[in-house]
Amino acid sequence: MSDESIRSGRVQKAPENFLSRTCIKEVFAESKKGRRDFIRNAFAAAAGVAAPVAMAQSNPVPSEGGDSNILNLPEHATGLGQGVATEGYGKPSKFEANLQRRQSPGLTQTTQSSVSFAPLQSLFGIVTPSGLHFERHHQGWWDIDPSKHRFMVNGMVKKNMVFTVDEIMRLPSVSRFHFIECGANTAVEWGNVAVPTVQYTHGMLSCSEFTGVPLITLLELAGADLKNGKFVLAEGGEGSSMTRTIPMSLITSGEVIVAYGQNGEMLRPENGYPLRLVVPGVQGVSWIKYLRRVEVGDKPYGSKDEAIHYMDLQPGGQHRQYSNLQEVKSVVTTPSGGQVLLDKGFYNITGLAWSGKGKIKRVDVSADGGRNWRQARLETPVMSKALSRFNLDWVWDGKPAILQSRAQDEAGHVQPTYQQLRAVRGTRSIYHNNAIQSWLVQENGEVKNVQVS
């Protein structure tokens, strides 16, 4: 059956004539199964009658003897659906339109030097859909022709070298899952609560499977001086030509990747297409996008984002420079701020945990503001310097509850409370806030971002 035959304007034959015999068998089988589902659902509805009234509100038993969504077959059950390849590149359901990366109002004056936050409150598992990956641009983003993009290695090397993207993609590749978190994630919460939802408190966080070539491979090709060349400058090819100093020890460990792949396809333009540096465990600003050059040197480079921004102001007025590591952190993503629990009863508390020092070892969850804790289930896979998903059963009794999560990494470091963190770093650090987050579940079901004393 081709599209032509449908569009031709002839009187259409009955549907069974369009289907093969095996298809017809399938349709019959499905409809039988559907009938059984129908009966099972009716039982479930009947069982609901015994439950407390409050429990039944989100799935009420109608007086007409059944749910109209069951009794009246919808159009999609009684009509012909759409054909293959209607969308050459498939999009999420139209009912998912609320999931958008968003700007935090008033945070920046321009959109080109700005951030957008990933909707963590509505994501599952550990992989961030590429289209919802958080953005941080310093001078706007570009969609760069990969055939014209070049990658250069120079500095303390035997031979300054140039590579095309074709050549980078010829080399042996690795694929690894890693989180990327902006050093300024949760920055607005250092002093007090400032934003309503986990999208704005923790949304400068994403996790993808990255594919590319270990940077060490390219440095060895150029004959880099790995002994005296202790620092590597990474430089972007866009307007701001972002530069950051990368520790050589992290590169020789094989962890730093010159990536072109993200979640099975090429990097998205907003994330550095066609090349970006992946620096596991290190804040996002070091993951240079539109990567055009690395230079091997014997001293750090003091770039704009190492000497004006991305420095942590300490209580005595001194700045910590080259503070790159993202320490152990976690957050409950649902229930979380700005959400409304529809009813009392069972809920799955779920969230994310991560550490720049390696794997997550355990996550504990409290529903009473940190007095008592229960160990959450860590979902597999648990990978080094990647997001880990945790879950915990919880029955909400309808009374106020304060949800928290507390992660520990394989280095043994336990996520700090706000009190512990502020005692050392004060409240003006801007960067590297990895404190335990609190969500207040109110009696009316609405969840609020709070900090506890």
Next chain:
Amino acid sequence: MSRFRNAMMGLALLTLASLGAAQDGKYPGVGRAATPKEVAKWDIDVRPDFKGLPAGLGSVAKGQEVWESKCAQCHGVFGESNEVFSPLIGGTTAKDIQTGRVANLSRSDYPGRTTLMKVPTVSTLWDYINRAMPWTNPKTLSTEEVYAVTAFMLNLADIVPENYVLSDKNMAEVQARMPNRNGMSTQHAMWPGKEFGVVSKPDTANKICMQDCRPEPKVASLLPDFARNAHGNLAEQTRIVGPQRGADTSRPETKAGTAPSAVTAAAATVSKPENNEAKAVVASLGKYNCTACHGMDKKIVGPGFTEIAKKHAGKVDYLAGKIKAGGGGVWGQIPMPAQVLPEADARKIAEWISKGASK
């Protein structure tokens, strides 16, 4: 036997050949030597010890000229503006220049932190101006202009006198007067390597405790009611199915919760049709750098597009003329320069604004 020997010889030759390839690297045919010209064009970074700094000079006076034509729109005449970016100049004193520590950084009541309060290294200013400024035309300043603009900024911060000429010869002199040159520390456990040295112990040492870990918690901070809808309606920012809904923050919180109205609001956002014509115009706003100065709904340097739309609804010719010729005095003191773009595109933008500047 002789055949065996020949085979051995062949093997030896092969080994030699592969050794030759190994000298070329493990991956023959991948990558080539960069030419000196290529390296010179791209290797533009300047390190704190001035490695990479090109020879040249620029005066404060020349810097003021460049500043007023290319920098002041965003940064203000004295580098003080916070309208587009954080202020560059201010907050440093003569005493800071002596001590190398900016005293205001230790005050929690001092509003804001300017670039000159923070930056320890003059190389950083030179490097960044050279690579990334001006905002809409990075890497277009001449070496003299970069020296000059740097000199002008240093003069605004009273680090160099009005008649100063900054050059590669006296940069080290200036470095010794940078107000926050002694304000940095690398003694922390936040560098993921051993290059800086000694600290490996993290700042905090929380313990795993499971029961009766602390007294009854009290809520110490939460958003005030008036900020309820500051981030837009949260009902429209959460999935419309699942264990929770987004709170309908477009209306005051109710005792009973806000779930049912949240569902309606969320459903409403689904049916919003796509406007491809508007999308194309919005894309061209980025292409022609309009969005560097105009926000969609709010003022940046110039008014937001929807603000213009309200004031000049239906006036296509007027708007197209203004885009091409520039203007001033209608919305504020900073004039809009004449814009270079094709007539047809200017007209499309004008039509889009005249019809309400919708997304």
